[in-house]
Amino acid sequence: MITWWCVALEKPWTWSWIPYPGIWIATMLPIAGYLVAVRRHPGPTDRRRLALFLGGMAAFWVASDWPLGALGAGYLASAHMLQFLLYTLVAAPLILLGTPEWLASRLTTRLRIEKAVSWLGRSPVTCAVIYNVILLATHAPATVEVLRRSQIGSFAMDILWLVAGMILWLPVRSPLPEGRVGSVWVRMSYLFLATGIVAIIPASLLTFTTNPVYAIYELAPRVGALSAREDQQIAGILMKLATIPVVWTTIGIMWFRFARQEEARA
Amino acid sequence: MRLRQVLVISGMTLAACAGGINDGRLQGTVIEDPQPNPAFVLTDTRGEPYDFAARTEGKLTLLYFGYTNCPDICPVHLAQIAEVLEQYPRLERETAVVFVSVDPQRDTPEVLRGFLDNFSTRFVGLTGSPEELGAAQVAADVPPATITGQGPDYTVDHAGWVIAYAPDGLGHAIYPFGTRQSVWSNDLQTLATITGESG
Numbered sequence: 001m002i003t004w005w006c007v008a009l010e011k012p013w014t015w016s017w018i019p020y021p022g023i024w025i026a027t028m029l030p031i032a033g034y035l036v037a038v039r040r041h042p043g044p045t046d047r048r049r050l051a052l053f054l055g056g057m058a059a060f061w062v063a064s065d066w067p068l069g070a071l072g073a074g075y076l077a078s079a080h081m082l083q084f085l086l087y088t089l090v091a092a093p094l095i096l097l098g099t100p101e102w103l104a105s106r107l108t109t110r111l112r113i114e115k116a117v118s119w120l121g122r123s124p125v126t127c128a129v130i131y132n133v134i135l136l137a138t139h140a141p142a143t144v145e146v147l148r149r150s151q152i153g154s155f156a157m158d159i160l161w162l163v164a165g166m167i168l169w170l171p172v173r174s175p176l177p178e179g180r181v182g183s184v185w186v187r188m189s190y191l192f193l194a195t196g197i198v199a200i201i202p203a204s205l206l207t208f209t210t211n212p213v214y215a216i217y218e219l220a221p222r223v224g225a226l227s228a229r230e231d232q233q234i235a236g237i238l239m240k241l242a243t244i245p246v247v248w249t250t251i252g253i254m255w256f257r258f259a260r261q262e263e264a265r266a
Numbered sequence: 267m268r269l270r271q272v273l274v275i276s277g278m279t280l281a282a283c284a285g286g287i288n289d290g291r292l293q294g295t296v297i298e299d300p301q302p303n304p305a306f307v308l309t310d311t312r313g314e315p316y317d318f319a320a321r322t323e324g325k326l327t328l329l330y331f332g333y334t335n336c337p338d339i340c341p342v343h344l345a346q347i348a349e350v351l352e353q354y355p356r357l358e359r360e361t362a363v364v365f366v367s368v369d370p371q372r373d374t375p376e377v378l379r380g381f382l383d384n385f386s387t388r389f390v391g392l393t394g395s396p397e398e399l400g401a402a403q404v405a406a407d408v409p410p411a412t413i414t415g416q417g418p419d420y421t422v423d424h425a426g427w428v429i430a431y432a433p434d435g436l437g438h439a440i441y442p443f444g445t446r447q448s449v450w451s452n453d454l455q456t457l458a459t460i461t462g463e464s465g
Binding site: 211215219227 | 346352446
């Protein structure tokens with residue numbers, strides 16, 4: 001029987017490759033759509049944007065497929081966390097950066113979400129709330145336990161993380177210029193506050209609790225010599241620390257660009 | 267008042283997650299009529315005879331029948347117990363974890379030792395003849411293990427639960443597969459206090 005999406009397998013982990021065709025389809029379809037749209041669009045192809053988009057889709061594929069997807073679905077809380085970080089901090093911003101304005105406009109218009117996306121991008125508080133609610137909900141033990149046991153649930157969790165990542169980055173880097181926060185100060189503050197405050201709660205819980213929180217990873221056959229508690233501590237530390245380089249690099253870039261613009265204006 | 271209740275419940279939940287609450291009650295499946303430590307003699311991983319009742323007298327003892335080729339239940343049970351005991355060094359020193367192999371054909375003393383050392387060098391591994399192992403399972407009141415499948419990759423159907431004997435010499439609870447570390451943490455501390463004197 002074909003397994004379409006990574007799911008908790010309830011058998012010992014082996015490094016034998018498992019195919020997940022659903023993940024390949026979910027990766028290839030957007031790439032094919034993007035390439036067709038770019039080819040049909042008049043004018044030269046923006047190779048930089050294309051590379052960013054492909055990079056984002058590659059991050060999506062790495063986070064979803066074997067081995068990381070399989071480990072995260074049923075064996076290691078740390079792999080589960082790494083997936084979350086790849087979706088929200090790498091795949092989502094790269095996909096947004098790689099999407100040209102004309103394509104984003106066409107896509108959101110066709111899906112009738114143009115106004116909603118533009119509004120969201122101008123409402124950093126709403127984006128921060130939605131992102132953090134998804135973060136808390138998808139790291140709650142009951143959610144992980146239920147969703148990771150079925151392919152549909154596991155698929156829903158992965159896609160929800162990608163969507164959460166896109167919502168997080170919209171005010172900073174929406175492909176629709178009218179759907180972006182204007183002030184660089186607000187953008188920098190938003191990114192710091194949206195990613196750095198609420199995440200401390202689950203990250204601390206995972207790092208400092210004595211007993212494992214997630215039954216699915218605690219009762220899974222161990223991978224290597226890693227105990228369930230050590231695995232969970234790694235997940236907590238990843239959640240707390242892995243955002244720092246991404247967020248602070250982005251804030252740094254925004255600051256230098258702003259400073260350069262101010263200098264040029266002066 | 268309502269806020270206070272919310273704060274108390276939240277605090278208790280967090281403390282429970284942190285493994286801080288031990289209410290003195292067993293959370294495993296309690297044996298209504300506690301049975302004494304079973305009497306059987308098997309061979310340990312050094313090839314020496316191991317008199318289970320005599321060697322575990324007055325000790326908190328966890329007895330489990332399994333086999334080293336078990337793909338899931340046995341290694342997870344042992345990992346769970348080892349990881350919890352690691353948190354309580356004194357309890358670890360005073361607890362006997364006895365793993366009886368029900369697969370004497372493949373589980374030689376060397377194989378058994380190597381397997382158990384993945385979890386703890388303190389864990390005791392026992393083996394014996396099929397007759398001795400059958401008698402040990404009867405004495406411990408667990409269904410005898412049966413071989414399923416043919417060829418070298420056969421599996422063994424066996425009792426998937428751990429029996430916990432307190433220092434009073436009685437089996438007070440059993441722990442099926444799926445027992446969380448929070449339960450083990452609570453119950454091992456509780457079981458260690460059930461001595462003959464305290465009843």
